[in-house]
Amino acid sequence: MKTLMTAAISGCLFFVACVTSCKPDNHNYQQAISDPLLFCKTVKKLNNVVLENNFPPMIASRNYAYATIAAYEVIAAGDPVHYQSLSGQVRHLPALPAPGDTAKINFPLASMLAFTKVGNAVTFPEGSMMAHYDALIRMADSLGMPEEMITATRIYADTVSSRILAWSKGDNYAQTRSATRYTVNNDAGRWVPTPPMYAQAVEPHWGEIRPMVMDSLVACRAQIPPVYDIKNLKGPFYRDMMEVKHIGDSLTEEQKHIADFWDDNPFKMNVSGHVMFATKKFSPPGHWMNIVGIAAQKAGADFNTTVTAYTKTAIAMFDGFISCWEGKFIFNYVRPETAINQLVDPEWRPYIQTPPFPSYPSGHATVSAAAAESMTSVFGDKLSFTDTSLLEFGIGNREVISFRSAAKEAAMSRLYGGIHYRFDNDLGAESGKKIGSLVVSRLTMKK
Structure with a gap:
């Protein structure tokens, strides 16, 4: 079933693409891309994938945790004066790569792309989130974001997401997939x-499973x-x-x-x-x-x-x-x-x-x-x-x-x-x- 917010995000992206198809030479993209509602709708997209594919609640919590950490690490890197990386705070989370030339990266977009890329990797079916990933990039392009900024933003987001996914593989999730089943008996x-x-x-x-804080x-x-x-x-x-x-x-x-x-x-x-x-x-x-x-x-x-x-x-x-x-x-x-x-x-x-x-x-x-x-x-x-x-x-x-x-x-x-x-x-x-x-x-x- 298509959810209301799925329809909303699709409509939002379609509308933005249509009204800005002339790719204006201004910074309209800055305000549009940094709208927090767009991030909420991106999270809702993952929520819909989790819903549609019957993820049990504890596995769902894992999907959300890794995806949101990827998003957060991007915004922390983009605003180090006000935000601090979770590396060294969340257990075993290594230091993540610095973004390099920050002027070339749009951090709100990178945050959503990193969230989407990790959300795609920790859920199924394969590629379930990538249509949204592509739609975000098309939206940025339609809003007039320079091509070199889109490229640098995507590369940084993909770098962060790959590091988060590598770290996630050490949480014992894969090992528990083949662990022994629960033994049922009739003890009182x-x-x-x-x-x-x-x-x-x-x-x-x-x-x-490896905890993050405990x-x-x-x-x-x-x-x-x-x-x-x-x-x-x-x-x-x-x-x-x-x-x-x-x-x-x-x-x-x-x-x-x-x-x-x-x-x-x-x-x-x-x-x-x-x-x-x-x-x-x-x-x-x-x-x-x-x-x-x-x-x-x-x-x-x-x-x-x-x-x-x-x-x-x-x-x-x-x-x-x-x-x-x-x-x-x-x-x-x-x-x-x-x-x-x-x-x-x-x-x-x-x-x-x-x-x-x-x-x-x-x-x-x-x-x-x-x-x-x-x-x-x-x-x-x-x-x-x-x-x-x-x-x-x-x-x-x-x-x-x-x-x-x-x-x-x-x-x-x-x-x-x-x-x-x-x-x-x-x-x-x-x-x-x-x-x-x-x-x-x-x-x-x-x-």
Whole structure:
């Protein structure tokens, strides 16, 4: 499905090409190319590729992290007075090549080209982002950017992107592609696949991926969850399990909207009789990347601030998923749907579909809290806005009073949806806040 923003970027580039086809001898290109909305639309292009090709959320976070770092390193090189390279701050990121004659390079364009080139390399199908890469160059040409500047800009962008991609290959991603699969067994309280797909666990080795900021996974790991105790009817496990059921049995329309809005299931399997079909939406990191763009526009952020916000948020989510997934496959905690079916009601089903991996801690709670801390550090804690991210999927908007309040609502949505216990959300959010705070304190981006 063509998304609204995909159509917008295509229309924008087509319009600019048409009205400037005479290639004016002025600097109109400077203002047009440095429009932060153009970068937001470039990120949305990657978001669409991730959506259309069913990337799981943790892999999506990797796609966004490397692409945004490439974009950020370009703008930091172009404005070293105000921005600092992440080399020496992000783990194992080497020093990147200096741009040479900066007067010959348009850094906003180079930033978008580097983002697009890395986004193309870390996703599939091959070449999925290159039409956008070519469209950006055509736009610059149509706006009157000198040919030698376009050439120098492209060469520098490609140099940065190649260095970022070489660095990315050391994060253990390739090795985890052939790692052993998760072993399912029927031990009490242990996660097992859930209906309707009964799919194998997604990315059980993601906790082995190299973090970008965290020195130790233990330091940010969610604390030990409540013991799976089916005898103590007043204990935390049984209490929280029954809370999931009671809330699920009496959802209000507002709670349903919250659950649907933050569902962010990249691949939902729908079953109707003998007919099965899939529907797609943003994954959690895709939703938050969309929020960055909305917030940047509401705040009136300039190009470099917008790139910084995307990059810091992507890094926080990347580390958040590593920490969360390590915890998931240490604790292997049973999902509420399975526990309720086994202990209370074999016919009970959650409002939204249970994803295929262990329950504790909540991934959405973890990465939302991490993202909120990063975004708050850029835009402050008073920015309110309308989150329109789900309109393209037919789901109404949510009003947001702060990033942290949005993260709390995202966490609660999993309880309303029936796929997480309250302790999954609360303790996951604690862990995510630690990770986001660590990213904010460790990374000096804007001087």
